[in-house]
Amino acid sequence: MSRVTIKDVAREAGVSPSAVSRVFTTGASASPLTRERVLAAADRLGYRPSLLARGLVGRSTHLVTVIMGSLSDPFDALFLDALARALAARDTRLMIASTAGGAPTESGLQQALDYKSDAVIVAAGTMSLADSALCARAGLPVILAGRALEAPGVDGVLADNADGGRQAADLLMRTACHRPAYLGLGKTTFSDRERWQGFADTLARLGAKPAEWACEGRDPEAAFRAASAVLSAPHRPDGLFCSNDAVALRAVEAARALGLSVPEDVSIIGFNNLPQAAWPSFQLSTLDYPIGSLVGAIIDLLDTRLADPQRSGEVRRLPVHLVPRATTRRADVGVPASAVRPVPINPEAL
Amino acid sequence: MSRVTIKDVAREAGVSPSAVSRVFTTGASASPLTRERVLAAADRLGYRPSLLARGLVGRSTHLVTVIMGSLSDPFDALFLDALARALAARDTRLMIASTAGGAPTESGLQQALDYKSDAVIVAAGTMSLADSALCARAGLPVILAGRALEAPGVDGVLADNADGGRQAADLLMRTACHRPAYLGLGKTTFSDRERWQGFADTLARLGAKPAEWACEGRDPEAAFRAASAVLSAPHRPDGLFCSNDAVALRAVEAARALGLSVPEDVSIIGFNNLPQAAWPSFQLSTLDYPIGSLVGAIIDLLDTRLADPQRSGEVRRLPVHLVPRATTRRADVGVPASAVRPVPINPEAL
DNA sequence: CGAAAGAATGCAAACGTTTGCATTCACTTG
DNA sequence: CAAGTGAATGCAAACGTTTGCATTCTTTCG
Numbered sequence: 001m002s003r004v005t006i007k008d009v010a011r012e013a014g015v016s017p018s019a020v021s022r023v024f025t026t027g028a029s030a031s032p033l034t035r036e037r038v039l040a041a042a043d044r045l046g047y048r049p050s051l052l053a054r055g056l057v058g059r060s061t062h063l064v065t066v067i068m069g070s071l072s073d074p075f076d077a078l079f080l081d082a083l084a085r086a087l088a089a090r091d092t093r094l095m096i097a098s099t100a101g102g103a104p105t106e107s108g109l110q111q112a113l114d115y116k117s118d119a120v121i122v123a124a125g126t127m128s129l130a131d132s133a134l135c136a137r138a139g140l141p142v143i144l145a146g147r148a149l150e151a152p153g154v155d156g157v158l159a160d161n162a163d164g165g166r167q168a169a170d171l172l173m174r175t176a177c178h179r180p181a182y183l184g185l186g187k188t189t190f191s192d193r194e195r196w197q198g199f200a201d202t203l204a205r206l207g208a209k210p211a212e213w214a215c216e217g218r219d220p221e222a223a224f225r226a227a228s229a230v231l232s233a234p235h236r237p238d239g240l241f242c243s244n245d246a247v248a249l250r251a252v253e254a255a256r257a258l259g260l261s262v263p264e265d266v267s268i269i270g271f272n273n274l275p276q277a278a279w280p281s282f283q284l285s286t287l288d289y290p291i292g293s294l295v296g297a298i299i300d301l302l303d304t305r306l307a308d309p310q311r312s313g314e315v316r317r318l319p320v321h322l323v324p325r326a327t328t329r330r331a332d333v334g335v336p337a338s339a340v341r342p343v344p345i346n347p348e349a350l
Numbered sequence: 351m352s353r354v355t356i357k358d359v360a361r362e363a364g365v366s367p368s369a370v371s372r373v374f375t376t377g378a379s380a381s382p383l384t385r386e387r388v389l390a391a392a393d394r395l396g397y398r399p400s401l402l403a404r405g406l407v408g409r410s411t412h413l414v415t416v417i418m419g420s421l422s423d424p425f426d427a428l429f430l431d432a433l434a435r436a437l438a439a440r441d442t443r444l445m446i447a448s449t450a451g452g453a454p455t456e457s458g459l460q461q462a463l464d465y466k467s468d469a470v471i472v473a474a475g476t477m478s479l480a481d482s483a484l485c486a487r488a489g490l491p492v493i494l495a496g497r498a499l500e501a502p503g504v505d506g507v508l509a510d511n512a513d514g515g516r517q518a519a520d521l522l523m524r525t526a527c528h529r530p531a532y533l534g535l536g537k538t539t540f541s542d543r544e545r546w547q548g549f550a551d552t553l554a555r556l557g558a559k560p561a562e563w564a565c566e567g568r569d570p571e572a573a574f575r576a577a578s579a580v581l582s583a584p585h586r587p588d589g590l591f592c593s594n595d596a597v598a599l600r601a602v603e604a605a606r607a608l609g610l611s612v613p614e615d616v617s618i619i620g621f622n623n624l625p626q627a628a629w630p631s632f633q634l635s636t637l638d639y640p641i642g643s644l645v646g647a648i649i650d651l652l653d654t655r656l657a658d659p660q661r662s663g664e665v666r667r668l669p670v671h672l673v674p675r676a677t678t679r680r681a682d683v684g685v686p687a688s689a690v691r692p693v694p695i696n697p698e699a700l
Numbered sequence: 701c702g703a704a705a706g707a708a709t710g711c712a713a714a715c716g717t718t719t720g721c722a723t724t725c726a727c728t729t730g
Numbered sequence: 731c732a733a734g735t736g737a738a739t740g741c742a743a744a745c746g747t748t749t750g751c752a753t754t755c756t757t758t759c760g
Contacts, residue, residue, distance in 0.1 A: 003488070005746055016710045021748060028749095031708055051464040052411065053746035056402045057715045063445075063465075070431055072625070077427030081420055084446045093461060094446045095413075096434045111443060114401040115413075138353070220625055253630050275422070275570055280603050281631050355716055366740045371718060378719095381738055403716035407745045 004045045013041035024049055055116055064302075065095045065112035067105050069124035072220055073246040075272045075291070079123065079145075082295045090299070092118065099125040106131060113138050119302055121145055126188065127154075141305045143298055147190040148315055155305055156315040157297040159271075161191050164287040164320040165198025168241040168269045171285070171322060173206055175329040177239030177267055181211040183230055183251060184243040185218060192243045195271060199241050211237060215247065223247040227254035231266065238266050239328075245270035245277050245286055252282055252327060267328040271320075283326035293318055354395045363391035374399055405466055414652075415445045415467040417458035419474035422570055423596040425622045425641070429473065429495075432645045440649070442468065449475045456481060463488050469652055471495055476538065477504075491655045493648055497540040498665055505655055506665040507647040509621075511541050514637040514670045515548025518591040518619045521635070521672060523556055525679040527589030527617055531561040533580055533601060534593035535568060542593045545621060549591050561587060565597065573597040577604035581616065588616050589678075595620035595627050595636055602632055602677060618677040621670075633676035643668050 010017045015034055022028035023038040030038075041047075055061030064087055071077045084094045095115065097108030105125040112120035112135075119141040127144065132151040135142045144156035172180050182199055184192040196212065203210050211233075215226040223242075227250055230237060242248035248270030255262050262268055263285075270277060270286035277284035297316050305311065324331075360367040365384055372378035373388040380388075391397075405411030414437055421427045434444045445465065447458030455475040462470035462485075469491040477494065482501040485492045494506035522530050532549055534542040546562065553560050561583075565576040573592075577600055580587060592598035598620030605612050612618055613635075620627060620636035627634035647666045655661070674681070 003746085007746080017747080018710060018749080019708085022709085025748080029706095029708055034708075048460065048464055050406070050466065050746050052402055052406045052466050053715085054748075055715095056400070056406055056717090056746080057748045059748095061402065068431075071421070071427040072424075072431070074422075074424060074427070077421040077424070077430075080427075080430075080446075081418075081422070081448065084448045088448055093465070096430075096444045096446065098431065098434045098438055110398065114398055115443070116400065116402050250629075257630050279600075280607050353716085357716080367717080368719080368740060369738085372739085375718080379737055379739085384738075400716050403745085404718075405745095406716080406747090407718045409718095 003050070004047045006047070006049070008045055009038060009042050009047045012045060013037045060118050061116045062092045063095055063115055063117045064092055064119050064121060065097050065108065065115070065117040066121040067097045067099055067108035067124050069099055070218065072218075073244065074274050074276065075244065075246065076123070078274075078291050079294065082291050083121070083298065086295050086299050109135060109140075112140060118306065119143060121298060122147065126190075139309065141302070141309065143301055143305070144315075145294070145298060152313060153309075153311070154313045155301045156313070157294060157301060158194075158315065158317055159191065159289045159294075159320050160317045161194030161320075162198030162201075164271055164289075165195045165200070165241070166202040167287060167320070167322045168195075168271075169199045169202035169206070169210075171269065171324065171328055171331065172239035172241065172267060173203070173208065174331040175239075175263075175267060177237075178208075179211070179235060179237045180208055180239040180241065181213060181230060181237035182241050182243070183213045183215070183223075183226060183247055185247070186214045186216075189243070195241075195243055210241075211235070220246065220250065223250040224254055227251035228258065231255055231258050231260060236266070239269075240266055241269045243271060245272045245274040245284060248284055248286065248327075249274075249276060249282055252284065262327050263329045269328060273323055277323075277325070285325045285328040286323055287320040288323050289318065289320045353400070354397045356397070356399070358395055359388060359392050359397045362395055363387045410468050411466050412442045413445055413465055413467045414442055414469050414471060415447050415458065415462035415465070416471040417447045417449055417455050417474050419449055420568065422568075423594065424624050424626065425594065425596065426473070428624075428641050429644065432641050433471070433648065436645050436649050459485060459490075462490060468656065469493060471648060472497065476540070489659065491652070491659065493651055493655070494665075495644070495648060502663060503659075503661070504663045505651040506663070507644060507651060508544075508665065508667060509541065509637075509639045509644075509670050510667045511544030511670075512548030512551075514621055514639075515545045515550070515591070516552040517637060517670070517672045518545075518621075519549045519552035519556070519560075521619065521674065521678055521681065522589035522591065522617060523553070523558070524681040525589075525613075525617060527587075528558075529561070529585060529587045530558055530589040530591065531563060531580060531587035532591050532593070533563045533565070533573075533576060533597055535597070536564045536566075539593070545591075545593055560591075561585075570596065570600065573600040574604055577601035578608065581605055581608050581610060586616070589619075590616055591619045593621060595622045595624040595634060598634055598636065598677075599624075599626060599632055602634065612677050613679045617679060623673055627673075627675070635675045635678040636673050637670040638673050639668065639670045 006017045006020050009020045019034055020038050022030045023035050087094050097111045099105055099108055105122055105127055121143045123145040127149050129151055132154050142154045148156045182196050200210055213230045215222040231254055242251055248268055251268050252262055255266055260266055270284050273286045273288035277286045356367045356370050359370045369384055370388050372380045373385050437444050447461045449455055449458055455472055455477055471493045473495040477499050479501055482504050486503055492504045496508055498506045530553055532546050550560055563580045565572040581604055592601055598618055601618050602612055605616055610616055620634050623636045623638035627636045
């Protein structure tokens, strides 16, 4: 019933508690004989160091808090899973702090502080300068995922959203879309803004002016309703760039429900390249944003930050690349040449 | 930089650390004056009790560990999300322990013990009697989700899988399926077994003998491959009950890819009633298993267990109910009466 | 062979709380 | 008015570790 502690092991092995501690901390000095005895005693007793006690006195709790929103978007779920595994491989545990919608991350940060987390990963909500100051004061490293903040010592990793928007715009123009539109999650979502900017800027440069729409709310059905609204609007778009695949897939559904054919009547592009996007029923054209590299970058940032807490903040941009499937038309065939609006060839585009 | 501790607050408020502690623990005696002073001082200093220290000495860490598999099935993701929120509402945090495939849950249990979790929720992997003994010895409450174990003091909550299987079988027979089959995740998956049993037993009682198939592996594509194999087998089934929606949705895809029409050529039934199952593209017939009640039961079990650690284990069965959509034929119309095999009417069935 | 160096170990003080025990103090009650 | 009651408080000992310092023991080198 009662826990077996370091003292029990010390007694059993005939050494001091310190010796036991040193055996269990890598890089501490302990003679082979002591090590062997201690290990044997520990094994016999079934001893495991209490990470609570360790965390209380030591410098690391081997605990990281992640602030997440709803997991209804598969991307978030897969991200969380990959993150937990990557951390586990480094012998670190993940604690969840759920945040509601666009609510402040503050309670999540407090949670991270309360448990003396080694770091907090912010993957939902908006972080303010005050928040980051709070963390800085407490010595809690912050890593932003999919958002950015101009604050000292705050690291971040983001997709190259603007470039994704550019690629989407390029594709739509090259496939003779005349009424491009954007469907996002709302003005407050960081990545959305960047994707919109890249999209709209590129189109503006090409002489087109996209319409902008937003879902009301983040629940999955909101995307369906919004897409339905977009696609039954007076000047119905014939090309729709959605801020992510979760929205885009629902847009495909909405289009079909309205009797529109994709991509003939309307082209649809997503973002993330979810496994679902490749399903035969959808064959969604999208921008690939590999979760592995996202998580890899986070882990890497985490390591360097932990090694040097004083270094200035670094933000990493991860490239995304277009995966054209069946919800957009072929760029080179099947479209009457006369319908193709002349577009400057962009060598970086696919 | 350095943390503000209970002593700092005590000094600032002009009282002893104990007094501060008592102000922050509900139900302890503190005079209104002291309370006010302490609260003011704490607020001024930005004090928050260290949950590590609290957990070390106190009886609760307000920490629960959940052992989860991959989050690629949306059901798991939604479950995790709901669980985290429900716990957060009770001021308890959730720690993730990821387990690979059917790997032992042991490292997850150790993680729970290392951090002195208030409880561990096992939602993946298989738990042995030895595992449960380990937890019992350490005084760690175990709650099984979607699995059962005959062990003292271990609680569990499961869907009424056998009844789900029965309902699926009933529906297939009532809609004139002659070659029913089951597609599961594999022999080692607890819920799968029960669903199969309920399905097969019911069919046997009706004089039919379903074929049984399993996916090789748990990754999403495995389900697609398996379904493709099933549907191109010599005696192709005309009714397929899948162990969950994730599989069933892929089966629908596979059927379509093979040029089969659903439900005319083959009826397909899932389990869970994922949001996706209701999408227009699928309209999957399935068994509704509300995540809310699952999580609710877990929380409830947790509360009662924590209140009385000595009580004997309790397993709760949650009802599931059929949601017939478009991947099964209508039971009463559109099928030649002659084709309907006489089936005993079951009053509980929909 | 003596001394300096370095490895191995133990002691005791942290880390930031809770909590049992004893004390004080203001009231109530007979 | 004396004694009994109960709330409010402080002291100090846990909780299970790590770690700086001092000590002892082994080497190694001049």
